[in-house]
Amino acid sequence: MHRFLPPLACFLALGALVAGCGSSETESAGPSAAEVREAFAGAPAPLRGVHAQANQLLEGGPGAFKARLRELRGHPVVVNKWGSWCDPCRRELPHFQAQAVEHAQAVAFLGVDAADYSRGPAKELLRKIPLAYPSYVDDDLKISAVFNGVVATPATAFYDSRGKLAYMKQGEYRSEQDLARDIRRYAR
Numbered sequence: 001m002h003r004f005l006p007p008l009a010c011f012l013a014l015g016a017l018v019a020g021c022g023s024s025e026t027e028s029a030g031p032s033a034a035e036v037r038e039a040f041a042g043a044p045a046p047l048r049g050v051h052a053q054a055n056q057l058l059e060g061g062p063g064a065f066k067a068r069l070r071e072l073r074g075h076p077v078v079v080n081k082w083g084s085w086c087d088p089c090r091r092e093l094p095h096f097q098a099q100a101v102e103h104a105q106a107v108a109f110l111g112v113d114a115a116d117y118s119r120g121p122a123k124e125l126l127r128k129i130p131l132a133y134p135s136y137v138d139d140d141l142k143i144s145a146v147f148n149g150v151v152a153t154p155a156t157a158f159y160d161s162r163g164k165l166a167y168m169k170q171g172e173y174r175s176e177q178d179l180a181r182d183i184r185r186y187a188r
Contacts (some may be wrong), residue, residue, distance in 0.1 A: 021047040040106045046072050050108050053134035055126050059115060065112070065136050065143045069163055072108045076187035081112040081149045082135070084121035088172035089154045093129045095176040099183060100132035108186050111135030112143050114153050158186035 012017040040051050042144035050073070058064065069077060080096050082089035100109040113135045116122045122135075136143050144150045152170035156179075160166045167186040 009119065009154045039101045043105050044075065046075060047104065047106075047108055049134050050110065051104070054132050055130045056134045057119060057122055057126070058134050058136050060136065061138075062142045062146050065110075065146060068110065068136075069159065072138040072159075073163045074161055075108050076161050076183075077108045077110060077163075078183060078187055079112060079147055079149075079159070081114050081138070081144055081153055081155040082126040083114045083153050083158075084116050086153050090125065090129065092154055092179070093125075093131065093175045095173050095179045097129070097132055098176055099179055102180070103183060105188070106130075107183065109133040112138045112149070114138045114141060114144055156182075160183065160186070160188055 022180075042050070050068075060067075078096075078099070080092075084090075084095060096109060100107075103109075109131075110133055111131055113122045115138070117139050119137075122137075123165065126135075138144055141150050144155070147155075147159075148168050149155035149157055149170070151182055154172055156169045156173065157165060158167040158169075166188075167182065169182065173182075
């Protein structure tokens with residue numbers, strides 16, 4: 001099922017509104033508020049902490065990012081580096097939305113907003129394509145360097161449940177199925 005998780009019902013309504021306006025973003029139908037609650041009900045505490053910050057831009061640099069990875073040990077983590085200026089990022093973000101809901105009980109998702117330099121464009125993109133998880137602000141690419149994701153945007157890092165980097169993909173996920181395959185393969 002293709003779904004994404006905005007943190008609040010207003011994001012669902014806004015997403016539906018944007019979908020009807022001919023946006024160039026890849027769109028997917030959002031879940032109902034009941035489906036959202038059901039997907040995340042009973043998730044382990046570290047994953048609930050991530051979901052509680054859904055669609056937010058977080059400051060704190062590499063230190064905050066590494067601390068979050070430590071908090072999430074025991075759970076696999078998928079980290080997606082994106083930028084509002086990046087068309088391939090815009091196309092793949094709905095895949096990450098759907099998979100974050102699909103794996104809400106077991107896998108943490110984090111975003112890294114790379115080289116936007118101004119919060120306005122990133123916030124606008126997050127209004128159009130709300131994310132089920134927070135994104136760390138990475139204007140200087142120091143967070144991206146933590147997971148060897150400096151070369152390309154988008155880039156996706158997969159951490160295993162021990163907190164070890166298991167795989168790094170440079171470039172776009174062209175389909176949700178390809179992303180789902182890599183989650184099954186590397187996010188264990």
